[in-house]
Amino acid sequence: MPMIEELVGRMRNGELLPSEHLEEKISVLEERDHELNAFITKTLELAREQAKRVDRLVRDGKGGKFYGLVWGIKDNFALKGVPMTCASKMLENYVPPYTATAVERIIDNNGVILGKLNMDEFACGSSGETSYFGPTRNAHDPERVAGGSSSGAGAAVAAGMVDLALASDTGGSIRNPASFNGVVGLKPSYGMVSRYGLADLAMSLDVPGPIAPDAYGVALAMDVLQGYDPRDRTTVRRRLEFVATIDAFNPDGIKIGFSDVLLAGADGPVRRAVIHTLKFFEKKGAEVVDVDLPDVRKVLPVYYLVVYPEFASAMQKYDGILYGHRAGGSTLQELVSRSRGEGFGKEVKRRIILGTYVSLAENAGKWYTLALKARKALQEMFNRAFQQVDVILSPTVPNLPFPIGERIDDPVKMYMSDVLTVPANLLGVPAVTFPGGWEGRLPIGVQLMGPRYSDPLLVSAVRFFEKEGRPWCA
Amino acid sequence: MVRIGFEIHVQLGTESKLFCPCSTRFLDAEPNTNVCPVCTAQPGSKPDGINEDAVEKALKVALALGCDVVEKPLRFLRKHYFYPDLPNNYQRTSEPLAVNGELAGVRIREIHIEEDPGRYELREGLVDYNRSGVPLIEIVTEPDLRSVEDARDFLRHLRAVLDYLDVLLYPQIGFRVDANISIEGGERVEVKNINSIQSVVKALKYEIVRHKRVLSTGGRVARETRHWDEARGITVSLREKESVDDYRYIVDPDIPPYRIDAESVERIRSALPELPHQKKERFVREYGIDGSAAWTFALDKELATFFEKLVAKHGVKNALSFCLNLRGELNYRNIYFADVQGKDRFYKLADLYFTGRITKPVYIEYLRKTLDDPDFVPGAQEQLSDEAIREIALEVLKANPKAVEDYRAGEKKALNFLVGQMVSKTKGRADPKKAIRILQEVLRAS
């Protein structure tokens, strides 16, 4: 069911007014969100104003790319005048004086912003449970986690509270919740989407990207979100065509890389769904190639050693002085350490402390520089694989959405959720997740990862599966 | 033996800050008005690309100091420490952009670019972020200076080079200096944040006395960082062990390495202006003035320019004497000629004097007045007519009958007294020789 394409069509030809559509979304929001807790801040007034304006614009033939599609924004992006909490007590009352580039582009293309979405605190987490505002619940089973860190984005799109969501991915934060909520999420190539206005987690890995109900939604979003931004000098001057090439996928001649190591530690249904989609593409004419990959579980230590020092550096600015949670204190040092002590949650503190430790001068040679070397070696290994294949297919997350509370006190087990998503971040390459199967009502995400700038190919492959294939069912 | 070295922080006179479009003119604006999400470190903000004008100005300095420009792309590091004037709680600082320079026999170890923090008023607990992100270069010397005098001369020379290159944001501020000093038998001590060359001199003298006293009483001069307390004229210990600092440097992932191409380096090198030592040599060669006068002019860019214009108008000899007087007065006031308003008035003053329309005492008086009072415009004094001078002479004779009597009795000293009276009464309004001639005529006639 090509939802977004059809919706845009109806709004473009005046069949559905943006403000009518918005009211539908608001009614879903009011019905579902008290249970799912996907929103931190709802911007109903702002959305209604925007929708009214878009009503007129669409009538005048200036619908932009979005014609009034309703967006939710992960709460680590700045939207001027609207709280940006990063799901942390530290920023509970912070209101940014400016707007993120990605958000600006959405508004300029007549996206209507319904609110700011729940997430793990400062994007630290893979389950949505570290939010200061409480966990988001899975849209398909509220007893289970929504995934993370873009928990609200995954759940809000899956529940139909918004059409599209803007999220961010540092180690799987788009793909994990998209997978757990049975929707499509793209982690674009690093540098394709501006990070200006996205609160940092790990600057060399962070990338904004969309979560949508289908491949078309992702493609439409990417046509707007991508592009060079002078305010983020890590963005590249390169445009990729998404919607224009969405139906161009031809499985003939496509080589899909696969390796048994990618199924290590995966739940049974996850394995079966992955094999199912692999077989589907093979039957349609693609060639499955066994590729030599490192044990993905070894990627995790490298990932965390790269991420933690960058994270500790990024978090250094939160001191309660210029903005953010401010505790009392008779000396500066007391004020800063108390503000940070009270303002940050456990997982954030864990990562700051580890990152600080790792980047101490006396440890630099031991950990950080080694991790940077390992990252290079990993890049070379995957680059070799990408010389043989067009994409690598794997589970997105090795396990099914788990019950809330099951893993929150076991960080090592929690981190295992990330093994298959972090390589794309370490490499800077794109990866997409789409629902490749269902275990009862629980969705199973399948991931396609490609070389740098193969983003449109990945999205078109998902589109092909949506049209020609059928998710695996238990 | 004394060893002195410096880290000199120079605010660069670019239009905008190092990583954002905000104006650098932090002194000319209300607090916290030249700010944006970048220079106040709002969550999610990122640095814009590095300000190319800052790199250009840094290269100018590096090349003028004979440094080798580093070939590999310039990376920025994050230097982490908590302080309220530093909104990110890390400072962005580049790796060395140039190395191995030399100025007046002092080796320049390296030059790098960094961002200035804001200004923190400790007492009121207020921070002004207007200065946050202003581009700085840090010039690091080897500890090659052997005396306070040499150190002072070096800093004056460097200051002149920066003036010639026209790279300073606020010439009236100049630069900030961290001085390191050690004397034989003691460890190296760093004195941070000294704001003027005079204060560097005071701080170094203070430290030398302190080190000597500690050593002579059998004590140990520990390696430490001290702060210069301008008001009290002393240095105070900041922290015991410098080695405790760990800035946890990481490469800033937001700033792609900046490649300095060889072409730009050559373009900048070939466009370097005449530098102070070159100017000095030229003055000696072209005008035949002695080296020390030439150097004293060369150290003050605007004074040197003024000197040359004066030479064109009034010749070398006059220009030299005028500028030496001017230099003396500037030194006395501890200012550069650039700090003085209304330069035209000095040309006017020179014209008046060298065309004989004012006398030397008046010229000296006017020179001081022109320096101290920006509204004062020197003009020719009204000259007395011969008739008026004669009347004054008659008054002088009338008021001093005793001296007149003595003169007639042949006492030559009496004439001197009368001449003195005459000069003081006509001062500035009559040529003294003429006044004396008329006095003598009146004496003879009466």
Ligand SMILES: [Zn+2]
């Ligand atoms: Zn700024």
